[in-house]
Amino acid sequence: MPEGLALFAQALVGFLTPAQLFNVLWATLLGISVGMLPGLTATLGIALMTTLTFKMAAGDAILILICMYVGAIYGGSRSAILLNIPGTPANAATTLDGHPLARSGRAGRAMGLATSGSVLGSVVGILMLATIAPVLADFALAFGAFEFFWLAVFGIVIAGHLTALRDPLKGWIAGFLGLLVAMIGQEGIHAYQRFSFGYLDLAGGVGLLPALIGAFGFAEVLMVMTDPSYQVVRGKVESVIPKLRELFRYWRSIIRSGLIGTLMGLIPGVGEDMGAWASYAAARRASKERDRFGKGSTEGLLAAEAGNNAAVPGAIIPVLTLAVPGSAPAAVLLAAMFIHGVRPGPLIMIEFPSFVYEVVAMVLLATLAILVLGLLLTKPLLLVLRVPRERLMPVIFVLCTIGAFAIASRTFDIWVMLLFGVLGYALRRMDYPMAPLVLGIVLGDILDKSLRRGLVLSDGDPTPFFTRPISLVLWLVTFITVLLSFGAIRRLMTRLLAGKRE
Amino acid sequence: MTPARMAKADFVTAVILIAVGAGALVESWRMPRLEHLSVNPYTVPGIVPGLLSGVLILLGAVLLARAVRQGGWRLDAASLSSAVGGRLVLMLLLTLGYAAGLVGRLPFWAATFLFVFLFVLLFEWRAGRPPAGHLKSAAIALVLAVAVAAGVSALFQHVFLVRLP
Numbered sequence: 147m148p149e150g151l152a153l154f155a156q157a158l159v160g161f162l163t164p165a166q167l168f169n170v171l172w173a174t175l176l177g178i179s180v181g182m183l184p185g186l187t188a189t190l191g192i193a194l195m196t197t198l199t200f201k202m203a204a205g206d207a208i209l210i211l212i213c214m215y216v217g218a219i220y221g222g223s224r225s226a227i228l229l230n231i232p233g234t235p236a237n238a239a240t241t242l243d244g245h246p247l248a249r250s251g252r253a254g255r256a257m258g259l260a261t262s263g264s265v266l267g268s269v270v271g272i273l274m275l276a277t278i279a280p281v282l283a284d285f286a287l288a289f290g291a292f293e294f295f296w297l298a299v300f301g302i303v304i305a306g307h308l309t310a311l312r313d314p315l316k317g318w319i320a321g322f323l324g325l326l327v328a329m330i331g332q333e334g335i336h337a338y339q340r341f342s343f344g345y346l347d348l349a350g351g352v353g354l355l356p357a358l359i360g361a362f363g364f365a366e367v368l369m370v371m372t373d374p375s376y377q378v379v380r381g382k383v384e385s386v387i388p389k390l391r392e393l394f395r396y397w398r399s400i401i402r403s404g405l406i407g408t409l410m411g412l413i414p415g416v417g418e419d420m421g422a423w424a425s426y427a428a429a430r431r432a433s434k435e436r437d438r439f440g441k442g443s444t445e446g447l448l449a450a451e452a453g454n455n456a457a458v459p460g461a462i463i464p465v466l467t468l469a470v471p472g473s474a475p476a477a478v479l480l481a482a483m484f485i486h487g488v489r490p491g492p493l494i495m496i497e498f499p500s501f502v503y504e505v506v507a508m509v510l511l512a513t514l515a516i517l518v519l520g521l522l523l524t525k526p527l528l529l530v531l532r533v534p535r536e537r538l539m540p541v542i543f544v545l546c547t548i549g550a551f552a553i554a555s556r557t558f559d560i561w562v563m564l565l566f567g568v569l570g571y572a573l574r575r576m577d578y579p580m581a582p583l584v585l586g587i588v589l590g591d592i593l594d595k596s597l598r599r600g601l602v603l604s605d606g607d608p609t610p611f612f613t614r615p616i617s618l619v620l621w622l623v624t625f626i627t628v629l630l631s632f633g634a635i636r637r638l639m640t641r642l643l644a645g646k647r648e
Numbered sequence: 649m650t651p652a653r654m655a656k657a658d659f660v661t662a663v664i665l666i667a668v669g670a671g672a673l674v675e676s677w678r679m680p681r682l683e684h685l686s687v688n689p690y691t692v693p694g695i696v697p698g699l700l701s702g703v704l705i706l707l708g709a710v711l712l713a714r715a716v717r718q719g720g721w722r723l724d725a726a727s728l729s730s731a732v733g734g735r736l737v738l739m740l741l742l743t744l745g746y747a748a749g750l751v752g753r754l755p756f757w758a759a760t761f762l763f764v765f766l767f768v769l770l771f772e773w774r775a776g777r778p779p780a781g782h783l784k785s786a787a788i789a790l791v792l793a794v795a796v797a798a799g800v801s802a803l804f805q806h807v808f809l810v811r812l813p
Contacts, residue, residue: 336691340676340697368736368743371771544763544764576654576658605690
């Protein structure tokens with residue numbers, strides 16, 4: 147631990163140069179603006195920013211991407227409060243209490259609370275990132291082919307379940323579709339070109355970034371432009387400086403939300419949206435003012451915003467230690483790390499021990515930036531929400547097109563972006579979640595290689611996949627999740643448990 | 649989306665998923681087994697895509713069964729055509745026309761200028777609006793189109809050193 151502290155201090159001091167601080171400020175400000183605009187998500191922001199920073203030094207580029215990530219997840223609270231439209235999906239729970247506060251003329255206070263909730267939740271997440279990541283990396287050294295195979299299946303099933311709670315079947319379809327898409331192109335053991343049908347471009351596989359820019363950029367542009375109820379902000383707001391007394395009063399709720407948010411971030415592919423919802427639900431259950439929830443509760447707003455921002459460092463934990471993303475934006479961050487030559491995974495504490503603490507310092511700087519910018523630049527930031535969609539969306543689409551192209555200078559990547567955009571739009575209209583699809587594309591290669599390597603190691607015997615301790619836990623949880631999603635089995639279990647209690 | 653329309657959409661999606669899954673399964677089966685290289689049979693390229701195709705067919709079948717139970721198989725021409733609105737058609741024409749048609753054929757700045765100008769002009773057009781309003785929209789469209797075409801081209805070409813399409 148003292149060694150970790152020293153590495154963290156060293157990393158932090160390293161970032162305290164005028165140039166890096168300037169990068170922190172503009173990237174976080176851009177992130178907040180992207181997050182505020184309905185239709186522009188953290189995933190798209192990071193994906194586009196990756197295409198703009200891929201010629202920079204690794205440390206600078208990843209610092210900018212993390213600032214964009216933290217800023218966007220926080221920025222979405224502004225439109226949630228002022229327009230009742232979550233700026234990013236992670237801020238959906240914020241609308242429940244944030245917008246009623248704004249409607250009763252307390253928009254400024256709501257924005258101040260959202261800022262403090264986000265900052266405090268993020269601080270809890272950062273502490274967890276600094277303590278859990280090294281331990282998890284150490285633990286992950288015990289992962290072999292069998293464990294990685296189940297981790298991939300576990301990630302898809304759990305992410306599919308939690309991101310589509312009303313209809314998990316659609317979450318799983320999205321996830322397995324992503325895995326199948328990942329099979330396109332040259333495979334990693336015999337270099338055979340799968341599903342390429344003789345086309346050289348397909349042999350290279352479907353790039354994650356063009357697919358993401360399509361599914362989160364073009365699809366969102368289509369969603370926003372076809373939405374009949376898009377609004378822009380009118381009117382003014384009062385002071386946003388929060389009262390410390392109010393924050394102290396709900397310290398339990400804030401810490402609880404920070405912990406739940408981080409945990410939700412840690413689970414592959416689940417991320418910020420569930421971080422906010424789960425924290426909000428837990429806060430309501432534990433609250434003495436339960437009836438205020440949904441009508442402008444301070445505690446509810448703090449819980450939702452602490453939960454989603456804590457999920458950011460939470461989602462970075464598996465990125466660093468297992469090379470498995472905790473959420474869709476974290477998937478882009480993972481891809482960006484690979485582009486910049488950092489190899490996250492179980493060996494990170496051996497190969498790049500200081501990198502984990504550099505990331506901790508980066509998230510901390512981004513968090514301090516949202517505190518400063520969020521409280522000081524309220525009025526100028528509102529200008530962003532006054533731009534009509536007819537003028538903003540064509541600019542975003544031009545950036546999606548050139549962004550998809552810029553990574554490898556391939557026209558094929560523009561087609562991938564377009565295909566995933568149209569597909570993503572159709573799937574979203576039919577309530578399919580996007581996060582499992584992205585996770586599938588990322589985890590496809592791991593699943594493919596791990597299953598085949600595992601079978602070679604066991605000479606075709608599937609037993610070790612089910613009996614090794616970590617594998618056993620992973621497949622059991624996966625299996626139970628699938629079983630419990632069947633209505634009949636869930637009802638039977640509830641009846642059995644109720645019978646026992648009587 | 650109403651439950652009845654969702655059931656119809658699910659029905660169509662399920663049929664497509666099963667067809668894609670079946671196609672991928674056949675293709676996986678046809679992938680080489682590499683016997684002549686005497687590779688370990690558990691590492692042949694078709695194993696994982698084959699398994700994934702099987703899972704996709706299974707999930708598609710569950711969705712199909714559910715959609716049929718909810719009456720989703722009763723498709724009619726009206727339900728199919730109402731899925732695509734006028735704004736969506738215009739959006740697809742503009743975006744696909746730009747990214748898959750103009751980009752690569754015209755210089756990037758010219759394609760971008762045309763796209764942004766037409767986009768703003770068409771989406772801000774309202775029937776029955778006084779001519780002055782249309783003129784203002786056209787002026788804004790022109791300024792924005794010039795700024796985006798010049799700004800994005802210069803940024804990518806000279807700052808990020810990307811060869812434009």
